[in-house]
Amino acid sequence: MQHIEWTEDLNTDIEVIDSQHHRIVEYINQLADISDSNDRDQVEKVLGELVDYTLSHFAFEESLMEDANYSFINGHKRVHQLFVKRVGDFQQRFKMGENITLELLAMLKSWLINHIRSDDNDYVKTVKANMGEINVTQGDGWLKRSVKKFFG
Amino acid sequence: MAYIEWKDDYATGINVIDGQHKRIIHYINQLGDAQNLNEPELIGEVLLNLIDYTLSHFAFEESLMEDAAYDAANIHIKTHDAFRDKIAAYKKRHEAGEDITNELYELLNIWLVNHIKDDDGSYVPVVKSNIPEINGPEKQGWLKSKIQGFFK
Numbered sequence: 195m196q197h198i199e200w201t202e203d204l205n206t207d208i209e210v211i212d213s214q215h216h217r218i219v220e221y222i223n224q225l226a227d228i229s230d231s232n233d234r235d236q237v238e239k240v241l242g243e244l245v246d247y248t249l250s251h252f253a254f255e256e257s258l259m260e261d262a263n264y265s266f267i268n269g270h271k272r273v274h275q276l277f278v279k280r281v282g283d284f285q286q287r288f289k290m291g292e293n294i295t296l297e298l299l300a301m302l303k304s305w306l307i308n309h310i311r312s313d314d315n316d317y318v319k320t321v322k323a324n325m326g327e328i329n330v331t332q333g334d335g336w337l338k339r340s341v342k343k344f345f346g
Numbered sequence: 347m348a349y350i351e352w353k354d355d356y357a358t359g360i361n362v363i364d365g366q367h368k369r370i371i372h373y374i375n376q377l378g379d380a381q382n383l384n385e386p387e388l389i390g391e392v393l394l395n396l397i398d399y400t401l402s403h404f405a406f407e408e409s410l411m412e413d414a415a416y417d418a419a420n421i422h423i424k425t426h427d428a429f430r431d432k433i434a435a436y437k438k439r440h441e442a443g444e445d446i447t448n449e450l451y452e453l454l455n456i457w458l459v460n461h462i463k464d465d466d467g468s469y470v471p472v473v474k475s476n477i478p479e480i481n482g483p484e485k486q487g488w489l490k491s492k493i494q495g496f497f498k
Contacts, residue, residue: 265477266362268413269406276405304395308402312369316362 195226195299204310206318208325210337211258214251215310221247222302229295237295241288244302245281247345252278254344255314262324264317273313277305349375350455356462358470360477363410366403367462373399374454381447389447393440396454397433404430407466414476416469429457 198219205212221244228236252274259267284298325337350371357364373396380388404426411419432453439446 266406266410268409269362272405272409273402276402300391300394301398304391304398305402308369308395308399312365312399313362313402313406316365 195229195296197223197226198303198306204307206310206314208258208318208322210341211255211314214247214254215306218244218248218251218306222299222306225295225302226299229299232293237288241285241298245285248281249278250344254340255317257340257344258321258325259317262317262321264320266316270313270317273309277309280305349378350459356459358462358466360410360470360474363407363466363470366399366406367458367466370396370400370403370454370458374451374458377447377451377454381451390440393437393447393450397437400433401430407469410473410476411469414469414473416472418468422469425461 200216200219204215206215221240224240225237225244228240256267256271256274259270280301281298284294284301287294352368352371356367358367373392376392377389377396380392408419408423408426411422416422436446436450
């Protein structure tokens with residue numbers, strides 16, 4: 195299955211968010227690499243890592259929005275929840291022995307690209323402005339602490 | 347198939363919602379293109395994007411209405427539910443190998459425009475009044491700096 199190629203328009207302009215999105219794309223591409231092999235152990239491992247990392251990313255993103263008092267945070271949270279539920283349904287089906295990889299990959303690709311291009315774009319201005327202020331007053335130690343908090 | 351063109355009177359004035367509506371229109375038009383090219387794989391891909399994004403958009407919109415305690419939110423959510431059922435039925439038929447593109451295209455074409463103009467028109471004033479920086483982040487920046495100027 196084809197890899198997701200990173201294109202310029204997927205950059206949000208917030209470095210820490212872009213690098214998290216890159217990482218998610220890497221997981222999806224890893225899943226694409228093993229999708230032909232039908233190796234259930236591998237799929238389970240990568241899927242587990244992908245879910246873990248994505249949950250941390252959502253929590254991180256939501257905390258940036260919260261700190262910046264971004265008005266549409268609940269809308270984003272709701273969309274995140276919807277996504278988590280959908281991936282959870284795939285995990286369930288996988289556990290029941292179904293081969294879900296290709297269907298899941300198609301969903302992940304479409305969702306991620308949609309989400310980054312359209313939804314994330316909206317919070318960037320507000321969050322970026324707020325991050326700028328925090329960096330000035332607290333230095334980038336704040337960012338390091340936030341990343342550590344969510345990603346360990 | 348004729349393209350749907352964005353018209354000024356579709357604008358709700360809530361940028362994030364307008365962006366989502368534009369993206370849905372973009373997918374509907376892409377679906378028309380894919381149908382003209384008669385490429386089943388491309389049609390499948392666009393369909394997935396379209397369905398997926400529309401469902402996310404509903405979730406986002408519902409959360410805004412709830413946050414603003416919009417009193418007709420339930421009715422609005424019910425029309426979303428009815429539409430979600432329709433979409434699920436189309437998805438099943440597509441997965442079963444049926445060509446549903448024309449039918450879905452027509453439905454979306456009519457439905458989306460009505461949805462934006464009538465249904466969304468009714469929640470917009472309530473949601474808008476609940477959002478402080480409705481005129482965009484610039485205004486919020488202005489407000490923030492005003493507040494900081496006085497309350498440092």
